[in-house]
Amino acid sequence: MKKHKIEDIFSSMEDFSSVPPPELWSQIEEKLDKPKKKKRVILWWSAAACLLLGLMLPSVLHFSSSDKQTNPIQNNTLENNSIVLDQKENNTEKTNKNTERSIENDINNQSKNNNQISSSEETINQSENQLNKTQQTETVGSDSQNKLNNNSFAPKSNGTKNSLNNNTTVAEKSLTPVKENKFNPDSKNQFSGSKNGQSNQTVAEKTYVPAKENVFNAASKNQFSGNKIGKTNQAVAEKTYAPAKENAFNPASKNQFSGNKTGKTNQAVAEKTFSPNQADRLNSASKSQLSDIEKRNADKVLAEKTFNAGKQNKFNAGQKNQISNSIFENIPNSKNNNTIAFTGSNSGLNGNQNAVNSNKEKQNIQKTSTDKSIASVQKDNSKGNTAFTNVNVLTKKDSAQLAELQNLEKGIVTPEEEKKKKEDKLLSKADKWALQVFAGVANSENYSKNKTLGNVNDSKQSNSYGVKTQYKINKKWAVASGFKINELGQSVANVSYYNAKNSALFTPVDYFAQSAGPTQFTSDANYVLVSNNAKEAINSSNIQTGNLDQNLRYLEMPLEVSYSIFNRKKTSINLNTGAFVGKLISNNVALDGTSIGENINANDYVYGSTLSSTIQYRVYKKTNVFVEPAVNYYANPLNSQSFNQFQWGLNFGLNVNF
Amino acid sequence: MKNDREGQLKIYQLFSPVLYGICLKYMKNEDDAKDVFQEAFVIVFQKISQYKFEGSFEGWLKRIFINKLIETLNKKKKESFFLDVFDPDTDFVEEEELEVLPIEQEKLLEYIRDLPDQYRTVFNLYVFEKMKHKEIADLLKISEGTSKSNLNRAKHILQKKILSIKNFKTA
Numbered sequence: 001m002k003k004h005k006i007e008d009i010f011s012s013m014e015d016f017s018s019v020p021p022p023e024l025w026s027q028i029e030e031k032l033d034k035p036k037k038k039k040r041v042i043l044w045w046s047a048a049a050c051l052l053l054g055l056m057l058p059s060v061l062h063f064s065s066s067d068k069q070t071n072p073i074q075n076n077t078l079e080n081n082s083i084v085l086d087q088k089e090n091n092t093e094k095t096n097k098n099t100e101r102s103i104e105n106d107i108n109n110q111s112k113n114n115n116q117i118s119s120s121e122e123t124i125n126q127s128e129n130q131l132n133k134t135q136q137t138e139t140v141g142s143d144s145q146n147k148l149n150n151n152s153f154a155p156k157s158n159g160t161k162n163s164l165n166n167n168t169t170v171a172e173k174s175l176t177p178v179k180e181n182k183f184n185p186d187s188k189n190q191f192s193g194s195k196n197g198q199s200n201q202t203v204a205e206k207t208y209v210p211a212k213e214n215v216f217n218a219a220s221k222n223q224f225s226g227n228k229i230g231k232t233n234q235a236v237a238e239k240t241y242a243p244a245k246e247n248a249f250n251p252a253s254k255n256q257f258s259g260n261k262t263g264k265t266n267q268a269v270a271e272k273t274f275s276p277n278q279a280d281r282l283n284s285a286s287k288s289q290l291s292d293i294e295k296r297n298a299d300k301v302l303a304e305k306t307f308n309a310g311k312q313n314k315f316n317a318g319q320k321n322q323i324s325n326s327i328f329e330n331i332p333n334s335k336n337n338n339t340i341a342f343t344g345s346n347s348g349l350n351g352n353q354n355a356v357n358s359n360k361e362k363q364n365i366q367k368t369s370t371d372k373s374i375a376s377v378q379k380d381n382s383k384g385n386t387a388f389t390n391v392n393v394l395t396k397k398d399s400a401q402l403a404e405l406q407n408l409e410k411g412i413v414t415p416e417e418e419k420k421k422k423e424d425k426l427l428s429k430a431d432k433w434a435l436q437v438f439a440g441v442a443n444s445e446n447y448s449k450n451k452t453l454g455n456v457n458d459s460k461q462s463n464s465y466g467v468k469t470q471y472k473i474n475k476k477w478a479v480a481s482g483f484k485i486n487e488l489g490q491s492v493a494n495v496s497y498y499n500a501k502n503s504a505l506f507t508p509v510d511y512f513a514q515s516a517g518p519t520q521f522t523s524d525a526n527y528v529l530v531s532n533n534a535k536e537a538i539n540s541s542n543i544q545t546g547n548l549d550q551n552l553r554y555l556e557m558p559l560e561v562s563y564s565i566f567n568r569k570k571t572s573i574n575l576n577t578g579a580f581v582g583k584l585i586s587n588n589v590a591l592d593g594t595s596i597g598e599n600i601n602a603n604d605y606v607y608g609s610t611l612s613s614t615i616q617y618r619v620y621k622k623t624n625v626f627v628e629p630a631v632n633y634y635a636n637p638l639n640s641q642s643f644n645q646f647q648w649g650l651n652f653g654l655n656v657n658f
Numbered sequence: 659m660k661n662d663r664e665g666q667l668k669i670y671q672l673f674s675p676v677l678y679g680i681c682l683k684y685m686k687n688e689d690d691a692k693d694v695f696q697e698a699f700v701i702v703f704q705k706i707s708q709y710k711f712e713g714s715f716e717g718w719l720k721r722i723f724i725n726k727l728i729e730t731l732n733k734k735k736k737e738s739f740f741l742d743v744f745d746p747d748t749d750f751v752e753e754e755e756l757e758v759l760p761i762e763q764e765k766l767l768e769y770i771r772d773l774p775d776q777y778r779t780v781f782n783l784y785v786f787e788k789m790k791h792k793e794i795a796d797l798l799k800i801s802e803g804t805s806k807s808n809l810n811r812a813k814h815i816l817q818k819k820i821l822s823i824k825n826f827k828t829a
Contacts, residue, residue, distance in 0.1 A: 006813045007785050009820065013766050014786045017675035018682055024696055025670055029663070031700045 042477055049561050052579055053609075431622065431657040432472045436482070438628065438653025439465035444489055444644035455492045457644055460549065462487035464649060470562070480560045480576070485585070487553045488637055490644040495548040497591060546592040552602055552637055554582030558610060570618040575611075580632075582606040601638045608634040608645075616655060624655040666703050673716060674699075677723050683782055684727040686771050690734075698726040724787065728797065731775050761820070769819045777812035784809050 442464050446457040466484030473479065560578030567573075583605055587598040612630030619625055628651040637643045678695055685691040702722055709718055770778060779798065783789045784805075791809070795802040 006816050006820075009761065010766055010770070010785055010816070012760075012763060013683065013770065015676070015679075016683060016763055016767065017679040020674050020678040020695060021692070024674075024678075024692060025667070028670070028696050028699045028703075031696060032666070032703055 042473065045473065045477060045479070045561060049577070434470040434472070434478075434655050434657045436468040436470060436480075436626070436653050436655045437466075438468070438626075438651040439463065440628070440649055440651030440653075442486065442488075442632075442647050442649035445646040445648060446490070446644045447646050448642075451642065455494055457490045457492055457642060459644065460489035460491045460551070462489045462551065464651065466556075468558070468560075470655075475567070476564045478562045478564075478574070480562060480578075481558060484556045484558060484580075485553065486556050486582070486632070486647075486649075487551055487586075488634055488644065488647055489549065489551040491550070492548040494545050495591070496543045496545050497548075549590045549593075550599055550643070551586070551588045551590075552584060552599070552643075553586035553588075554606060555585050556580045556582035560610065560612075562614070572614075572616045572624075574614040574616070576614060576628075576630075577609070577611050579609050580607060582608075582634075599638065599641075601641045603636050603639055606634050606636055608632055608636075612649075612651075622657040624657070626653050626655055627651070628653065669702075669706075670699065673719055676716070677719060680720065680723055681727065682767060683770055683786070684724075684731070684779065686775065686778075690730070694723075694727055694730050697730075698723045701726060720787075724783070728779065731779055734775070761823075765823075769816055772819070773812050773815055777808050777815065780805050780808035781812035781816075 440463065441461060443461050444459050446459060451457065464484060464486040466482055466486075468480050468482030468484070470478050470480040558578050558580035560576045562574045562576035564572055564574050584602055587602045589596050589599050610630060610632045612628050614626050614628045616624045616626040628649075630649040630651065632647040632649060634643075634645045634647070637645060674695075677698070678691070681691040681695045681698075682688065685694060702719060705722070709715065770781065773781060776798075780794055783794045783797070784791070789797070791802045791805040794800075794805040798805070800808075
């Protein structure tokens, strides 16, 4: 006996091989098909994003238009006793009237506040104020109408009309996991178009019937009676998967193709039917009647690659493929090619009664004999030669046919392939969630050259911070939501104002009688901000100038969709877009650094859209740092007053996957 | 090629016995081996377009499988995988030579699979994949010493197993 080292003893294990259980392939195939479902998710999300944008657009339009039309009177309530400031140019007669009234009205309020105006004046003004009130309700009414219009607009845009011209996917990927399913037991899909261009490409593709006692297409009649079917009916019941017991697949189906000139039709009927369990009856009494007159390449693959992994399969037990063609070029050669039967006792396999021309019969016999000689892998086929195990070594003829089949299949699969290329790989279950903490600076921008008090609104820097959770749908797409505290600000330089605290002889009436009109309010009554137009008209000795800073702080909740455009090694770049709603939590107006109260025109709730790009770098295992330049758009920061609506931001943050 | 099920099936039929054998050698139980086998094959078909025709296709397939196997083992067992530190006293014992009758593959597979995960991985990589300790260390993110130690301990366990059966004679 020889001496051996451990390595030598185990050297025989180097090329150790073991045939995997047959069901593994079906599981792999299933997994390979899975990403399609993911694709649906992406489609839904993109549809949702489009919907969101669609809904936002009219509302943004609404708000931008209402900015121009807004009547300043709306804010003219007695309780506020506010101070006046600015005017808005209104072109219509009606609004001009309103402006005049509001001036007087404001004077009235002013006078109430300061108790400097006589009682007679007050009554007059009050009566006018009532007039204004009615005006106000009118405007409110019209406003609400606008809103109604907006609402009704939305569903219109959603209305889709499904045109049934092409019938490209009928019952694709149906999933019926319950017991005793009857799938389309009496369905009659009748396609009777006279000229169907490329229609009916996948009828009942990838139907998945995992439960017991399924009756699939029990009595379905797929009748295709088109006269000139260009490339139709390419895959009828392709890749049907019925893994449970006692499936009767197409037990009485009648696929009747009675086209006169079928160009390349019916290429794969019941292709790749998969029924790995027991007692399957496949096409037990199917009658595929193909009564075409001219058939060149048609009907090449009937029940190709049928996969019967279980016991007692009756495959095509009573199948009658009646092919009554006179012109017969390539026809039944590839019938039941590569049929794989993994178990023994396949009793009636390939007991086809093919009524074929006698010439062809000869050829078939020859072919069968070659196949028999090749097929030797099967261990215990009781009837030995009838079951063809998969043929690895192919005769020339077979390989030529196989190549042709592959081409055909490719033709069928091409659209799927293109989609799949875009498709992402499956994500591992881990790391689907991410938590982001971030803080950054933001700078508001005035792109529409809005003016306040006759001066251009300047940008103002502010800061923001928040948390976000992100859920990865797949490798490319993710959704995120969270909370963020953000500040939108603007500053206006050289604002003229009059400080009531410094002057005992303050009579605003004098000013406003001459000035053009007010619109803007702060809650502090001691400061009167004056527009440039008004300043000229007013005695300038009491007028001072200063910088007006306004800050609106919001608690925002964004909803974002992000798409990964680059992801390699430790670095990734995502594009994010979404919308947010914000609740006003702080509102501050400062004049030269001194707070003069709140801007009473600020909306309590704002919304807007956001667009950002995240550049992320992994620093440790699941921890990433990121920089995120972003642009936010606020649809409605203020009512009836211009404010910076765009905001640039740069966030820095930490992202932890879990 | 990517979506050509026909081609995929051919590849599967051609290579699955060897690859399944590898999975069995690396994973302790058969269910895990099946899982990895499936997942790795899915990866193969997804990445098949990335095959550059450099080196043998089988080698490429094996690399994917081994990477997947190691990834799975790392996920499964984080404990003690990195804990084995090279100990010159116990790990540099001269290897005994055994006189044995040929042992059937099933038995050998059983012995391999009985090894602790980390020993088995190193043993497999060293003995069957002919990798050097440096390469194993890089792949498993362990030190070279740990790799050597794991290999020696694996051999030691296997030796004991073989000695425990009847058909041997010690040298």
